[in-house]
Amino acid sequence: MAVTRTGLKARPKKQRRMSGQERRRQIVRAAMDLFARKGFKGTTTKEIALAAGVNEAMIFRHFPTKGDLYAAIIDYKMDQCGEWISRVHEEAARRKDDRAMFLALARGILAFHEQDGTFMRLLLYSALEGHELNRMFFETQVVEHFEFLADYIAQRVRDGAFRPVNPRVAARAFLGMITHHAQVRELFDPQGRLLNVDSDAAAAELVDIFLAGVARR
Amino acid sequence: MAVTRTGLKARPKKQRRMSGQERRRQIVRAAMDLFARKGFKGTTTKEIALAAGVNEAMIFRHFPTKGDLYAAIIDYKMDQCGEWISRVHEEAARRKDDRAMFLALARGILAFHEQDGTFMRLLLYSALEGHELNRMFFETQVVEHFEFLADYIAQRVRDGAFRPVNPRVAARAFLGMITHHAQVRELFDPQGRLLNVDSDAAAAELVDIFLAGVARR
DNA sequence: CGAAAGATTGTAAGTACTTACTTACTTTGT
């Protein structure tokens, strides 16, 4: 009755085995890439295992469910993103004039999209899919980003340097210009041939348009 | 041996039955809604059938595969969207001054997002999912939209009314402001409380910022 | 007209396959 499941002894492979942490990172990296390209439902645990080069069962040793793996990714990246936001804000706030400050902001956002476009895609996906964690992300990080800009603009309005625009509308305008640019570039125009200028020059021109748009006449 | 499958005679329901076309439309409508909310993979044919109030098998009588149903939706909406774009362009082109023209454009885009936000979500989804049909959509309709704006801006630069901006960068800036606004509103801020102004007022202010941004100094 | 024939709409009960997740067991490092 009690027949061994395999029927044969597994032959010993002399390969170095990995620590749990290493494997965990490997799985997370592969999963993020796949989730970003095909969405949560569109990605199977089998695919993740294949891409990560691990046995499928290992995924479930590290993360109880597929959803937990997803949550772990967002959780991990969220912290990273929070740090990045404050770093960019600090750097931007150090600038002496508006142009330098908005340029720093624009470049920071574009750089993040370029370097971490995968995660941005994943965020977009999860925004659509309506994940709770994602909602949290937007309601903390993105709103913080938004508020920082709105506050800055409000101050400049009070200074009399900007004309009396609604600071929040203006902030959304600026973020819209930049993130739309980044998104279009990522999804449809990676070579930037539609614009005929490189990303940095485009960022500079967008900043110019925005600043002229809110400057006192 | 040859036992009837059901075992009992189906009792005749005196309900009016629908024409194929009606059912088709019903299925398409329900499917679009679900695809937009949960993505292609995230939606099951069973759910679609339930939402449309039809038997699951009916879906497959009208559309050979789930993919064909998806394609039919995009195909149908694509035409509709094309018509809408030319109508908005015509209307915008009729305006006498820049402000009226950009306002017409902005309101047109926002209205489409508001009225057909479902389809916009579906488009975003399929952009992420990398569907071929979607790519086609963007490379025809959206580029057309973009080119129309860029041409208009280029003309105004030649007129000397706008300063010498890169017309394509400026066009992307404007579309970015408007579509980002629409997206944020749809996904995170349906009440518009983050901006503290209604959508129409926001559109007007965005247009003002943009026009001041590209105006000759 | 009216009714049989033929086409179309509708449905319950499948099928073959995939999916997330488990289990029982082996190998390796300390």
Add this chain to the structure above:
DNA sequence: ACAAAGTAAGTAAGTACTTACAATCTTTCG
């Protein structure tokens, strides 16, 4: 010796799609 890493082979619950057949509408022809 013991715990952690690793694996092949499951399993139950979906999944897209099919089939066999019943109800109802439309057309044709006496």
